[in-house]
Amino acid sequence: MPTDIAVTGLGLVTPAGLTPGDNWAALCAGRSTAAADPVLEGMPVDFSCRVTGFDAEAELGRLTPRLDDFIRFALAAARRAVVDAALDPPAWRAERVGVVLGVGGTSLAAYEKALQHLATGHPGRVSPLTVPRSNPNMAAGEVAIDLGACGPNFTVSTACASGATAIGVARDLLRSGTCDIVLAGGAESARSRMTAACFARMRALSRRRDQPRLASRPFDSARDGFVLGEGAAVLVLEPLAAARSRGAPVQALLRGFASSADAHHPIAPHPEGRGVIQAVTAALEDAGCGPRDIGHINAHGTSTPTNDALEAAALARVFGDRSPPVTAPKGVIGHSLGAAGAIEAAYTVLALRHAGIPPVANFESQDGDHKLDVVAAGPRPLTTGTGISCSFGFGGQNAVLLFEAA
Known part of the structure; x- marks a missing residue:
C-alpha cells in the first residue's frame, strides 16, 4: 500500500x-x-x-x-x-x-x-x-x-x-x-x-x-x-x-497524522494537556520524526486565556525549552471552527513552499511559565522543511498533522 x-x-x-x-x-x-x-x-x-x-x-x-x-x-x-x-x-x-x-x-x-x-x-x-x-x-x-x-x-x-x-x-x-x-x-x-x-x-x-x-x-x-x-x-x-x-x-508530503481524546470535559481541555501531548507525540512517531526535526508549529492558538496557556504548556512538554518557531493564523483570520484545521493545514503547506513562517497578528508579549518561540512583527525564514499543524476541539478531540517539504 x-x-x-x-x-x-x-x-x-x-x-x-x-x-x-x-x-x-x-x-x-x-x-x-x-x-x-x-x-x-x-x-x-x-x-x-x-x-x-x-x-x-x-x-x-x-x-x-x-x-x-x-x-x-x-x-x-x-x-x-x-x-x-x-x-x-x-x-x-x-x-x-x-x-x-x-x-x-x-x-x-x-x-x-x-x-x-x-x-x-x-x-x-x-x-x-x-x-x-x-x-x-x-x-x-x-x-x-x-x-x-x-x-x-x-x-x-x-x-x-x-x-x-x-x-x-x-x-x-x-x-x-x-x-x-x-x-x-x-x-x-x-x-x-x-x-x-x-x-x-x-x-x-x-x-x-x-x-x-x-x-x-x-x-x-x-x-x-x-x-x-x-x-x-x-x-x-x-x-x-x-x-x-x-x-x-x-x-x-503528508508524513504524519494522529488524533486523541482528552476524555476529560465537554468544553475544557485537560489541565495537564494529556490529549494534546499524546496527539503531537503520536504524529511525530507516525512520521518517524523527533521533536528536533520539526521546523515550525502551526498552533491551534485560539486567543482564549485558558486554551492558549494549556496548549503552550503541552507544546513545552513535548519540545522542551527550545521549541520550534510557533505561528497561529487565527490572529489574522479568526476562528472558523470546523474549517480551521483544514485552512491551517493548507497554511502549513504554504509555509513549507515559501520557506517562511508568518507572524502572529497582535502578539506583543507572553504570560505564564511556558514560553514559546512565537514569531512576531514579521515573517521568519524557515530553516527546516517540516511543520506540524495542531487542531483541538470541544469534547477533548485533538488532531495533529505533520507535513514535509516536497
Whole structure:
C-alpha cells in the first residue's frame, strides 16, 4: 500500500483571500481581518472575520440558491484545488476519487430562518430546502455531485479539529488502497447570530468591540477570547508515486497524522494537556520524526486565556525549552471552527513552499511559565522543511498533522 502521500492541490476561501497567494500575503502582513459585521448587529459581540470578494452567484451559478455559505465555500475551494492539482474530473476514475470534509456546526443560517417561522406560527413558510442545504454531510455531498467523485464520501465532525481530522482520515483511505485521489478539508461559517450568542454566553469571544482588529491575539498576554470566522480549504491528496507518474505539482508530503481524546470535559481541555501531548507525540512517531526535526508549529492558538496557556504548556512538554518557531493564523483570520484545521493545514503547506513562517497578528508579549518561540512583527525564514499543524476541539478531540517539504 502507498505510504508517501502528496499534496498536489490547494483551494482556499478565507477572510485572508481567495487564492493561496492572497492568503500567504495576508498572513505575512500579520494584520487581522476582523471588522464590524452587519449580520451580528445588535449582538453583545458584533464583529467577525468575514470572507470578502467572493461572488457565489458568479462562481456557482444556478447552485447558489440551494446552498448555505459553508457549502458554497466548500464547492469553490474544491474546484480551486482540483485546478491547482492539474486534474481533469471527466477523465478520472470517479469510483476511486473520495471526498472527506470536516464540518463542526454548519452556518446555521437556514435553521435560524426556519425557527423564526416556527416561532411565529408559520410552519408552511419553512423552506423544503432547509435540511439539504444545512446538513453537515451536504458539504461533501455537493462537492461529489459537482465534480463527479463517486468514491467514499462523508463528513467528519470533531468540533474545531474537524478539518484536520478529515485530512487524516483521507490519508488513511489512500494508504489502505481504497482511493486513488481524495479531496480533503473543511468548511464552516461561524457568523450566525445563534453561534455568536452561544459563544458570547460562554465568555469565549473577545469583547474588543471598539478595536476589533486588535481582538484576536493568540498567546499574547492581553488576549481575552477568539473572533468568529468562516471559510474553507480543500487539499488534493494522492500517493506520491501516482502524482509523480502523472506529472502533478507536488507541493508537500503528508508524513504524519494522529488524533486523541482528552476524555476529560465537554468544553475544557485537560489541565495537564494529556490529549494534546499524546496527539503531537503520536504524529511525530507516525512520521518517524523527533521533536528536533520539526521546523515550525502551526498552533491551534485560539486567543482564549485558558486554551492558549494549556496548549503552550503541552507544546513545552513535548519540545522542551527550545521549541520550534510557533505561528497561529487565527490572529489574522479568526476562528472558523470546523474549517480551521483544514485552512491551517493548507497554511502549513504554504509555509513549507515559501520557506517562511508568518507572524502572529497582535502578539506583543507572553504570560505564564511556558514560553514559546512565537514569531512576531514579521515573517521568519524557515530553516527546516517540516511543520506540524495542531487542531483541538470541544469534547477533548485533538488532531495533529505533520507535513514535509516536497
